[in-house]
Amino acid sequence: MDGKPVRGCTLTTQEGLNVNSQSATSRAAQQEGMDRVLNRHELYCTVCEHNTGDCTLHNAVADMHIPIQYYPYERKPSEKDHSNPFYTYDPDQCILCGRCVEACQNVEVNETLSIDYTAEHPRVLWDGGTQIAGSSCVSCGHCVTVCPCNALLEKTMQPDAGPFTAMPEKVKRPMIDFVKALENSISMEPITAISVIDTALRKAEIKKPKPFAPIAAWGAASKSGPETGIF
Numbered sequence: 001m002d003g004k005p006v007r008g009c010t011l012t013t014q015e016g017l018n019v020n021s022q023s024a025t026s027r028a029a030q031q032e033g034m035d036r037v038l039n040r041h042e043l044y045c046t047v048c049e050h051n052t053g054d055c056t057l058h059n060a061v062a063d064m065h066i067p068i069q070y071y072p073y074e075r076k077p078s079e080k081d082h083s084n085p086f087y088t089y090d091p092d093q094c095i096l097c098g099r100c101v102e103a104c105q106n107v108e109v110n111e112t113l114s115i116d117y118t119a120e121h122p123r124v125l126w127d128g129g130t131q132i133a134g135s136s137c138v139s140c141g142h143c144v145t146v147c148p149c150n151a152l153l154e155k156t157m158q159p160d161a162g163p164f165t166a167m168p169e170k171v172k173r174p175m176i177d178f179v180k181a182l183e184n185s186i187s188m189e190p191i192t193a194i195s196v197i198d199t200a201l202r203k204a205e206i207k208k209p210k211p212f213a214p215i216a217a218w219g220a221a222s223k224s225g226p227e228t229g230i231f
């Protein structure tokens with residue numbers, strides 16, 4: 001702003017504000033920010049259930065035309081939690097944005113979710129650290145709808161949300177590892193282009209959800225939101 005780098009989320013609009021989000025300094029800051037996010041989240045979009053056109057993270061990466069990821073993705077020690085009947089939580093894919101916590105604490109006021117950012121490996125916690133099943137979670141689904149990636153994901157989307165998502169893990173994992181290695185030599189853009197095509201193919205098949213449908217109707221619904229859609 002006015003030639004100085006400022007975080008967008010700290011800005012208040014005002015008359016005469018001079019904002020340039022495409023200067024070299026801004027672009028470098030955006031790349032650094034996204035790199036730090038991708039250090040926590042593995043991109044495998046074409047084989048990911050969440051690449052339905054509404055994945056905020058995928059769409060941001062595609063829009064930014066990131067040439068290469070500088071900080072490699074680092075796996076975390078916690079296991080994926082499948083214990084709720086309607087949704088899963090995958091700490092390995094969680095970018096710790098806190099949206100789910102905000103929805104649970106301050107919108108639904110159920111006060112189940114939290115994140116201890118001082119922990120060695122922060123993750124979303126249910127009632128301070130129990131399994132989802134048996135916690136005070138009422139399965140309202142609000143957290144899942146605000147999650148910008150596949151960290152919180154409806155079970156009805158797993159595993160067959162896209163043409164390649166249902167392939168067995170023993171096939172999927174080597175494929176992801178191969179594409180990641182390729183990405184470092186040919187850049188991310190061609191890989192991203194494939195996932196954008198995959199998004200378009202899936203969108204034709206998507207049945208739009210009923211926004212306030214009860215949990216029992218979580219059937220063919222997928223997260224809805226803005227357009228776009230990496231491997």
Ligand code: SF4
Nearest residue numbers: 044045048055058150
């Ligand atoms: S589609 Fe979204 S959630 Fe899935 S790997 Fe890509 S960025 Fe991550």
Ligand code: SF4
Nearest residue numbers: 094095097098100147
């Ligand atoms: S909204 Fe999703 S990515 Fe963000 S902290 Fe919650 S589970 Fe993690």
